[in-house]
Amino acid sequence: MKRRTVLQAALAGATTLALPSAPRAQTPRKLSYLTWNISDQEQLFKEEFADFRSANPGVEIEWLDKKGPELPPFYQTQLVAGTAPDVVDLQGAIWVEYAANGALLDLTPYLQKEPEVAKLFNPDYLASWQYQGKNYMLPFYVAKTLLYYNKTMFKEAGLSGPPQTFDEILSFAQKISKGEKTGFLTLNFDWLYWPLFKMNGIELLTPDMKQAAFNTPKMAEVLDRLAKATDSGAINKISWTGRWVEPNGAFAANTVGMLHAHSSSYFFVKGQGSWINESTLGVAQAPGYWATPTNHGFGISKNTKNPDLAWAFIKHVTGTKWATRFSQSRKLLTGNIAADRAGLEYLRKDDPLGAQVLQTQLEHTEKFTGNWPLPIDAQLKDAFYPEIQNAVLGRKSAKQALSDAERAVNRVLSRKS
Amino acid sequence: MAVAPAVTYRPQRLVRTRRAVLVWCFLAPSLIIFLLYRIIPLLWNVALSFADWAPLRPMRWAGFDQYEEMFYDEVFWQALWNTLLFIASAPLGIVIALGLALLVSSDIRGRNVYRTIIFISYPLMTVAVAIIWRWLFEERVGLINYVARSLHLVDQPIQFLNSFFWALPSVIAANIWQMLGFYMIILLTGLQNIPPNLYEAAAIDGADARRRFWRITVPLLKPSLFLCFVIGMLNSFTSFDLVYVMTGGGPGRATELLVTYIYKLGFSQTRFDYAAAVTIVFFVMLVTITWMANRLSGGNAGAVEKD
Numbered sequence: 001m002k003r004r005t006v007l008q009a010a011l012a013g014a015t016t017l018a019l020p021s022a023p024r025a026q027t028p029r030k031l032s033y034l035t036w037n038i039s040d041q042e043q044l045f046k047e048e049f050a051d052f053r054s055a056n057p058g059v060e061i062e063w064l065d066k067k068g069p070e071l072p073p074f075y076q077t078q079l080v081a082g083t084a085p086d087v088v089d090l091q092g093a094i095w096v097e098y099a100a101n102g103a104l105l106d107l108t109p110y111l112q113k114e115p116e117v118a119k120l121f122n123p124d125y126l127a128s129w130q131y132q133g134k135n136y137m138l139p140f141y142v143a144k145t146l147l148y149y150n151k152t153m154f155k156e157a158g159l160s161g162p163p164q165t166f167d168e169i170l171s172f173a174q175k176i177s178k179g180e181k182t183g184f185l186t187l188n189f190d191w192l193y194w195p196l197f198k199m200n201g202i203e204l205l206t207p208d209m210k211q212a213a214f215n216t217p218k219m220a221e222v223l224d225r226l227a228k229a230t231d232s233g234a235i236n237k238i239s240w241t242g243r244w245v246e247p248n249g250a251f252a253a254n255t256v257g258m259l260h261a262h263s264s265s266y267f268f269v270k271g272q273g274s275w276i277n278e279s280t281l282g283v284a285q286a287p288g289y290w291a292t293p294t295n296h297g298f299g300i301s302k303n304t305k306n307p308d309l310a311w312a313f314i315k316h317v318t319g320t321k322w323a324t325r326f327s328q329s330r331k332l333l334t335g336n337i338a339a340d341r342a343g344l345e346y347l348r349k350d351d352p353l354g355a356q357v358l359q360t361q362l363e364h365t366e367k368f369t370g371n372w373p374l375p376i377d378a379q380l381k382d383a384f385y386p387e388i389q390n391a392v393l394g395r396k397s398a399k400q401a402l403s404d405a406e407r408a409v410n411r412v413l414s415r416k417s
Numbered sequence: 418m419a420v421a422p423a424v425t426y427r428p429q430r431l432v433r434t435r436r437a438v439l440v441w442c443f444l445a446p447s448l449i450i451f452l453l454y455r456i457i458p459l460l461w462n463v464a465l466s467f468a469d470w471a472p473l474r475p476m477r478w479a480g481f482d483q484y485e486e487m488f489y490d491e492v493f494w495q496a497l498w499n500t501l502l503f504i505a506s507a508p509l510g511i512v513i514a515l516g517l518a519l520l521v522s523s524d525i526r527g528r529n530v531y532r533t534i535i536f537i538s539y540p541l542m543t544v545a546v547a548i549i550w551r552w553l554f555e556e557r558v559g560l561i562n563y564v565a566r567s568l569h570l571v572d573q574p575i576q577f578l579n580s581f582f583w584a585l586p587s588v589i590a591a592n593i594w595q596m597l598g599f600y601m602i603i604l605l606t607g608l609q610n611i612p613p614n615l616y617e618a619a620a621i622d623g624a625d626a627r628r629r630f631w632r633i634t635v636p637l638l639k640p641s642l643f644l645c646f647v648i649g650m651l652n653s654f655t656s657f658d659l660v661y662v663m664t665g666g667g668p669g670r671a672t673e674l675l676v677t678y679i680y681k682l683g684f685s686q687t688r689f690d691y692a693a694a695v696t697i698v699f700f701v702m703l704v705t706i707t708w709m710a711n712r713l714s715g716g717n718a719g720a721v722e723k724d
Contacts, residue, residue: 103472378685
């Protein structure tokens with residue numbers, strides 16, 4: 001009797017498992033959603049999820065947020081384990097590596113099927129998520145570099161407006177620097193310093209992206225000038241060594257004339273610098289309008305069991321309704337044209353200077369630089385930047401540093417993938 | 418008569434077997450955890466170091482390619498050199514700690530307070546230590562620069578963590594400070610175990626303080642000193658969090674240690690295969706230096722001696 005019961009139970013279990021999924025009891029569809037260091041938006045996300053669930057009954061959303069350095073290792077381990085979240089928020093160029101290795105779903109067929117979705121976004125920001133002609137992400141929030149300048153220090157140095165050329169950046173910086181005051185600072189992570197080279201006509205790689213192209217007399221000259229300006233105090237050394245807090249903190253301390261950084265810096269600097277208002281802080285494009293974007297986007301992990309649902313979800317959160325709320329609540333731009341218009345309108349009343357900063361992010365978006373879609377971007381950065389540091393901080397001559405950088409970059413490029 | 422020994426032998430063997438099973442039962446949880454979290458990853462790491470592999474890519478046999486690359490990898494050699502300098506700094510910390518231990522084991526007033534103050538650095542989280550020292554070294558608001566400038570020792574603030582020259586010594590200073598309390602407690606225990614009558618006899622024989630220190634204190638402190646050295650060295654090998662928070666390995670590669678380089682290779686550059694090869698070299702170095710240190714200490718560094 002007992003044995004028969006066990007056999008019956010086993011048979012029933014096996015039959016249930018053998019049935020196709022549809023006739024089985026309806027299990028709720030689940031979406032996992034991984035964001036990057038944005039846990040402060042919990043309330044907004046909850047509302048977004050509720051709205052999505054009302055349109056898609058029976059969907060469960062599991063949201064997980066990871067701090068800055070934690071997300072890449074976490075996502076990598078999840079990918080290897082085959083348990084990657086359905087929807088992931090990725091920043092910078094990290095997505096290219098995932099896309100190239102087949103971890104992300106190609107969204108091009110979805111965008112072709114629903115052309116109205118692509119029309120929602122600034123085409124340049126949307127295009128920055130393309131790898132080999134395929135689109136892998138939708139913009140979540142976007143930013144690019146600009147030039148902040150301290151109007152008071154400019155006035156004291158007899159300068160009337162922001163620099164229009166690289167030469168002016170250096171000469172203005174020299175005029176401003178005095179005692180503890182330095183003239184110029186740049187953020188240096190994620191190629192944010194690259195516009196300084198691009199405005200001098202320097203290319204990192206050859207057009208086929210197979211060789212280093214930066215080791216030129218012009219680059220040596222630019223690097224040498226940057227090193228001399230750094231040595232003289234015209235350029236603050238933190239430019240080459242600091243990460244986020246140090247350079248922004250130094251500019252907020254009212255001792256630096258110019259800051260080359262992205263729009264997110266404004267809110268950090270404003271929070272620390274009581275001197276900041278419309279008459280003391282100027283915002284401008286960098287010479288030549290060159291800017292490096294640092295965007296966040298949503299991709300779909302290829303191992304998702306619900307690709308259509310995941311697509312519906314990222315359309316939902318990047319759509320005009322929720323992107324507008326997000327733009328207003330976080331005071332940033334989303335790449336969604338209508339949402340950004342509404343967000344800027346809202347910000348103009350609340351923080352006109354902040355609106356000016358964000359306005360720069362929508363202009364000259366055709367002049368992005370430093371955002372090469374390369375799966376080995378992190379390795380390139382690691383091969384290139386330490387040598388640039390060596391040159392600008394006077395440890396090596398510009399020529400020597402460039403030669404070493406060229407060798408290191410070419411080694412990365414030639415390495416077996 | 419022939420059966421009798423077997424009758425007594427079997428229960429003894431049973432008792433021994435039961436005891437062994439009991440011992441293994443107690444050891445099993447730790448051994449399983451050790452196997453899962455140490456031995457298997459180590460073996461996997463060895464396999465990975467002979468392969469070409471990254472997440473989502475199939476593994477391919479690469480022979481000694483990864484090891485070969487190390488010969489040409491300037492960053493690896495720089496990180497190795499920095500790691501060796503970091504290790505070489507451990508004796509400096511031990512010497513300072515010995516001085517402090519001698520001081521707080523003397524009859525000075527408030528010695529317990531001093532002991533507590535010195536020891537307090539050790540239980541602090543390394544990340545907290547790194548943040549504290551980062552601020553101390555800060556050029557605008559850092560205490561060290563403030564004092565140096567107030568005393569007119571320098572005209573311009575020293576960019577400790579942003580300078581190729583100062584960055585590594587600054588991180589080493591923070592590391593020594595953190596370990597000082599630990600070294601001091603170990604050495605203090607060693608000092609208290611030295612029988613006072615040895616000093617009394619030496620004093621009667623006319624030995625001055627210096628001779629007593631070199632002839633009694635140092636030889637009898639040898640096991641404690643080597644224990645400090647081994648632990649200090651292991652700590653230097655694994656000072657990931659301190660370096661990562663204070664400098665991130667920069668400027669340039671000025672403070673790059675093997676352990677930070679391995680992390681960057683794996684998690685920033687997704688080169689787990691090469692990171693595995695560097696880890697293996699790192700592991701072999703660690704085992705060799707630990708073995709050598711243990712041999713030098715007479716093979717019983719940190720051993721608990723039975724009466």
